[in-house]
Amino acid sequence: MGLRAPLRVAVGVSGRGSNLRALQEQAPAYGYVITGVVSNNPAAAAIDYARSQGLAVHVVDHREFPSRAAFEQALAGALDSLAPDVIALAGFLRVLGTDFVDHYRGRLLNIHPSLLPAFPGLDTHRRALASGARFHGATVHQVTSTVDGGPIIAQAGLVVVPGESPASLGARVLALEHALYPYVLGRWARGEVACNGPQAPLPLRAPRA
Numbered sequence: 001m002g003l004r005a006p007l008r009v010a011v012g013v014s015g016r017g018s019n020l021r022a023l024q025e026q027a028p029a030y031g032y033v034i035t036g037v038v039s040n041n042p043a044a045a046a047i048d049y050a051r052s053q054g055l056a057v058h059v060v061d062h063r064e065f066p067s068r069a070a071f072e073q074a075l076a077g078a079l080d081s082l083a084p085d086v087i088a089l090a091g092f093l094r095v096l097g098t099d100f101v102d103h104y105r106g107r108l109l110n111i112h113p114s115l116l117p118a119f120p121g122l123d124t125h126r127r128a129l130a131s132g133a134r135f136h137g138a139t140v141h142q143v144t145s146t147v148d149g150g151p152i153i154a155q156a157g158l159v160v161v162p163g164e165s166p167a168s169l170g171a172r173v174l175a176l177e178h179a180l181y182p183y184v185l186g187r188w189a190r191g192e193v194a195c196n197g198p199q200a201p202l203p204l205r206a207p208r209a
Contacts, residue, residue, distance in 0.1 A: 006031055006032055006033040006189065007031065007032035007033070007085050007086060007185060007188055007189035008032070008033060008035045008082075008083060008084050008085045008086070009023070009027075009032050009033065009034050009035065009084055009085070009086050009087075009088055009185060010034070010035055010036055010037070010038060010079055010082040010084035010086075010087050010088070011023060011034055011036075011037050011038075011050075011087075011088050011089075011090050012037075012038050012039070012087060012088070012089040012090065012092035013037055013038075013039045013041075013044055013046035013047070013050075013090055013091055013092060014039060014040055014041045014044055014046075014091055014092050014093040014094070015041070015044055015045065015046060015091045015093065016044070016045045016046060016091070017044065017045055017046025017047075017049050017050070017090070017091070018091075018174065018177075018178065019090035019091060019111060019177055019178065019181055020034075020037065020046050020049060020050065020090050020091075021049055022177070022178035022179075022181065022182060023088065023090065023181055023182055023185070024049075024053055024055070026182035026186075027182070029182075029186070030182050030183070030185055030186030030189060031186060031189040031190065032086075032185045032186065032188070032189045034055055035055075035056065035082045035083060035084055036050075036055055036056030036057065036058065036081075036082040037050040037055050037056070037057050037058070038057075038058045038059075038060060038075060038078045038079055038082075039057070039058075039059050039060070039092075040059075040060055040061060040062045040071075040075070040092070040093070040094050041059075041061070041093075042059045042061050046091070047059065056082060058078035058079075058081070058082075060074045060075045060078050062094060068097055069097070069099070071094075072096065072097055072099070072100040075100070076100060076103060076104075079104075084107070085107065086107050086108075086109060086185065086188060087104055087107055087108045087109065088109050088110075088111075088181065088185065089108070089109065089110040089111070089143065090111060090181065092110075095147055096108075096143065097145075098145040101143055101144060101145050102145075104143075106142070108142065108143040109140055109141070109142060109143065109153065109184070110140070110141055110143050110148075110150070111138060111139070111140050111177055111180065111181050112124075112138065112139045112140075112141065112148050113125065113138055113170065113173050113174070113177065114128065114136065114137070114138070114139065114173075115135060115136060115137045115138075115139060115155055115157055116139040116141060116148055116149075116152060116155075117149070118133070119131075120147060120148035120149065121147065121148060124136075125166040125167075125169045125170040125173065126166040128160065128169065129160065129164070129165075129166060129169060133160055134159065134160055135157050135158070135159060135160065136157065136158060136160050136169060136173060137155055137156050137157030137158055137173060137176055138155065138156050138173055138176045138177045138180050139152055139154070139155045140152075140153045140154045140155075140180055140181060140184045141153055153184055153193060154180060154183065154184045154187075154193075155180075156176040156177075156179065156180045157176075158172055158173070158176060
């Protein structure tokens with residue numbers, strides 16, 4: 001039996017790219033390879049990091065397109081040129097339409113800074129603290145047409161410290177994200193988890209930090 005080819009991953013970014021950095025740094029240990037990066041934000045710091053790593057970069061600025069459909073068509077073209085097995089959204093700050101999501105069904109992942117289904121959307125750390133939540137964390141999930149509503153693939157959690165700020169909680173959750181996303185892709189690369197069509201994958205639980 002021949003060796004399994006490395007899992008090919010394209011990463012979607014819009015901002016600083018800390019999850020991209022974590023994914024790239026841990027790729028050799030987990031058996032996947034990042035084939036390139038797409039961004040809707042030409043000013044994203046993640047682009048500079050990607051280029052410093054020799055990664056292919058495609059900038060598809062959503063502001064340059066007359067409609068979301070036109071933007072997503074161009075975005076799909078950029079992604080397809082990278083020939084990914086999996087697309088890992090890592091701080092990609094655009095809501096994607098149903099046709100786009102359906103086109104990549106079973107291959108489109110996102111990481112979210114909460115223990116979904118709690119706190120979908122934005123400002124998760126402040127909301128978690130305001131609610132009195134005892135636990136918080138990060139979730140890798142399949143992307144569907146419902147924002148942050150796709151099947152959960154894996155989660156990592158932590159205990160909320162009484163009196164901590166949203167900033168301090170966010171920093172601790174970000175450290176979980178940097179461990180969780182490469183972990184999921186490594187499991188996927190070994191054939192231990194996948195999203196097959198609309199069927200929910202087996203949830204995995206990474207150790208709590």
